[in-house]
Amino acid sequence: MNNLARFILIVALPLPLLASTSESAPGTTSVQSVANPMHPSFALLDEQGHSIQTSGAELSVNKTCGACHDADYINSNNQHWVDGIHANCLQCHMAPGTPAWTIDSLGPDGLLRKEAVQLTSATPEQCAQCHGLVHAARPPLSLPDDFSTRMATGTDPQEYDWTRATGEIFSGQKIEESYLNLQDRDSQKQPFDAHASRMVSCSSCHYSSNNPARNDHVQGQLSYLQKDPRKLTFSQYLQRPNHKLVNAQCTDCHSPLAGHKFLTQRERHMEVLSCQACHVPSLHGPAAKLEDRTLPLPGASDIRTWRNLEGDDGQPISARFISAYSPFLLPHAEINGTPRLSPFNLVTRYEWVEAGTGRPVDIAVVRAALLQNDAIHPRLSALLDTNANGHIEPQEAVLDTQEKQNLVKDLLMASGVAQPEIRGHSEAFKVAHGIVGAETAVRDCEACHGRDSRLSGDIDIGEVPHAFPSPTAGPVASTLLGGQLAITDGRIQWKRADDFHELYVFGYSRRGWSDLAGLVLFSFASLFVLLHAGRRIATRNRRKQVHSETVRVYLYSTYERLWHWLMAFTVILLMLTGFEVHYPDYVTLLGYRNAVSIHNFVAVVMVANAFLALFYHLSSNAIRQFIPGRSRFLEELLAQAKYYSYGIFIGAPHPIKKTRQRKLNPLQQVTYLGLLNVLFPLQVITGVIIWMSSRWPGVFESIGGLKFIAPVHNVGSWMFLTFLVIHVYLITTGHTLTSNLSAMVDGYDELDKDHDETTEG
């Protein structure tokens, strides 16, 4: 009978938890069973393969299920087992709420009675036994009492590590309906996870990789095949289901390009952002910052610093105030090698490690070593209890001196651990759940496009506890790009690089040299203009007033004025919007998204205008105005330069007279040749390349990518601005201050009469 009692106990072990989650809330109708009605009945077998009804021996789940399913194959192809978690079949496959099997569950034929066969593919309730806060039931979600104190051990894998690492909660419940002590909870109308609320359960995305019913994820497929039609039959699969579960990607189900129409550069965004970057704007569970597992006393919390909790360690976890936090967007190389921004939380963890193998010492072993007769080892207790009140307060439960560490080390060695030592590592935990739908996803461009945005700032990962070694970067953290782990004055930080490796984010990334070059150029030009204007003003009385006779001449045709002013208008708009895109912290006129849209639209107008003007100049032969004459060109160029630097101050006449045949002086010809043949094409080409970065990413990367092209475009815009300043200044050097301007407005200029201006039209 002893054996029977044990059998009941074993089968009933996972069940209390399941039963508690399947209670239906008042007001709901009956809970429909999720059990597979087709599963045949079977005998319960012991380790020897005999029915326990006759042998009275202990139930062997492996033998019982293994009678039909290939238990050895399943266990060796089971990620849980690979990770050292030896979950048995029933822990994941017994339908929630199933009554425990007893000897009465067996029929006269020795098989389980039909109604006792309540088996199912794993439900969220079962995953929730070990994987943090997965909540599928009706009652409001709340933090379990042991949320902060339970630590996984080899024999007790039940833990909340997954939620504690990032704050992720997988539940379809609306956040406002939960019992979390959460800031602004009542305004959070969205569910914790949009998939959970839409009945996408854990196994919808984490399913057996050889399940023939699922053909949306075929591993090792050939490039010319989308799917492989050759599959296991269902009977083969049921015998040997591969328990290395798939981690489905968002795009296995979703077509991101079917939506997101509001985004400019859609394809580029999809390429460099994980879906979660925008669709997990914030997380609502308590997330750790620094964990200390070196002193796992029963009932004590191993988390020293929480990222988003108020209150102190002495308080019950559910009484502490949670504030949602935005996970950190960090660039990370995906499996296919492309760097992509994904949300992470960074956590530093300290634990005892066997120095030889580098393997962490099981918490159960450490805990056993610390205890003597179920109480804290008296030597340790004496050392820890610094205020000698007979209790170990949370703030005392830390190995903050070498003496305490050495004592624990001795205790560990005494219990058989070879070369124990404390090691810390700072690890990055990627956020995959807690998805929100389009309504609450990040939509504002400024969330990333700006110097002070979600991409900026160093990330605090706690302080190195007293007498502890500095942590090293964990396996995932060491594959992060664009930053590094840094410990300064005991403070552990992820220091972001000034620019993300391989990623150029408008508004956030700046290339120092391009900004500097542009600014220097612009400053020199402005300074020159100011000095020159100052000198002109200072010398204005000394200049003799020359009143040569002038004549009004129709100098600029309607079309010439049209294309000029269109060009001026579009260039000014382009510079305004361009600077807003590049320096959103300084220029905020139109909003980021508007600035991008206007920039793209106006650029098209400007290019069209330029080509029409080119056609006009070629067909009307007006192009010769811009071509320097061969004879005396250099001489005239020097004369014009000399005029601007000297003659203009003493009232000397213009060295080259403006005529209808010759509207531009040599200096202007050179400038416009450069402007129209070098700078203008440069801006157009780099602009088009940036625009098409979305469409042809391969071509784009091969010519240097955004990190090269964008700064060039930036320098070009500074040069345009410089030109604009000089241009506007020099039009004041006509007959009168405004005569050049008014010529471009109405077409008529005042020209010296002594030139042959007799014919018109």
Added chain:
Amino acid sequence: MSKLRHFWVVGIVAVVVGLVFYLGIVRPPLEPERELAPKYEPKTRDHVDHSPYFTDAFATPQDVTRACLECHPEAATEVMKTQHWTWLGDEVEVPGHPGKQRIGKANLINNFCIAVNAGNYAGCTKCHAGYGWRDKDFDFSRQENVDCLVCHDNTGNYLKGEGGMPAPGVDLLAVAQGVGYPKRENCGYCHNYGGGGLGVKHGDLDNTLDNPSENDDVHMGREKFTCTECHSGGHHNVKGRSMSVSVEDSNNVGCTDCHGEQSHRDERLNAHTKSIACQTCHIPTFARRVPTKTDWDWSKAGDPNRADDVHHYLKIKGEFVYGTEIVPEYHWFNGTSERYLLGDKIDPSKPVDINNPLGDVRDRNARIWPFKVHRAKQPYDLDNKVLVPPRTSGEGGFWHKFDWNEALRLGAQDVGLDYSGHYGFVETIMYWPLSHMVTPKEQALGCDDCHGSQGRLNWKDLGYDQDPIVAGGRP
């Protein structure tokens, strides 16, 4: 030439216009556009102050009506065409019954107070929009008997009593001086109290709607609707219908009168609208504040040893169950229903449907609707197998003598049924489709409220093989 002097300005203006066109119309919007109800604007019509018109006291309520008709000569004829006056609908085919007939409150049986025409006129017609309906010989052609005040009193000082007459003590002059357009309280005066008390009948109509919060009713709470914004219609022909007294769906009010059927942002939700009524998701529970009656056992009535307790037992009415925040029952409904008519044979071995909704999973016009279901045990003739309406409030009725046999004999005589003298009690069911107390969208049902192992819909009963989230919707 001078005409073209500033032609370049035209060019710039053209670019600006093009830019605005691009930004405003061509460019995809940041927030996807949604098809919402046209922005609601309350119809703030000022009603003419009637106090100067009336100076002398009125001797009878009919005098008030005559005074109204002097200026509104068509009003009485209009009202007299409506069911508020006739308590009968237009001629209609009742499923399972030959020919066409007029049915309505006046000649139907229900499972609350059972029947008006079983000699109970004077008690029931307290809610008739007329004066003096005390027996079957009431003259429906007399205009002065139309009660203008019950709908148009804006003072809150008008009460009706026996036979629909004003309650004793009502100051008719003051009420007449204060008439206006119908307020929520005017409609609620009868409709919130159907079945003999606050919230008894409908489950989605009670006096919370007099001044509701937006969580009680988003239309009336947040948008400040009055009843007549939806239940509109000129010439006193108020739109709307109740399945308890009607079997068809014409001249009704519907959500899609204002809202588009495809007004959700989520395509998947829009796909639901061909099988799910709006109300199903947007009225997650009913009787959210005021309890409504869900069970009524007439067979327990008349026990002199039980104390009266208004929500549990009354000697004249029997035993009740009230509930709040009730999850509706869900059935297919295509807008039409069957109806138990007086004289129809019943099968006493199972519950009798009085007005079950029509439609099933194969009916393209049917959608899954939320219902308040009211179950009762009411008397029937053991030998003739028909429901018999007892005389209750009328003279010699059950409420006075507590004698079922006598009450049923009188009632049967009134409605023209044979009564064998042997009675029993049979369970009957009435269905009340829910349309009021619509919640804000944040509180609408989500996927897992209906789908999955804990869903509230019973897919097998609705005619599906299994949960359509797995197996797909109806073809």
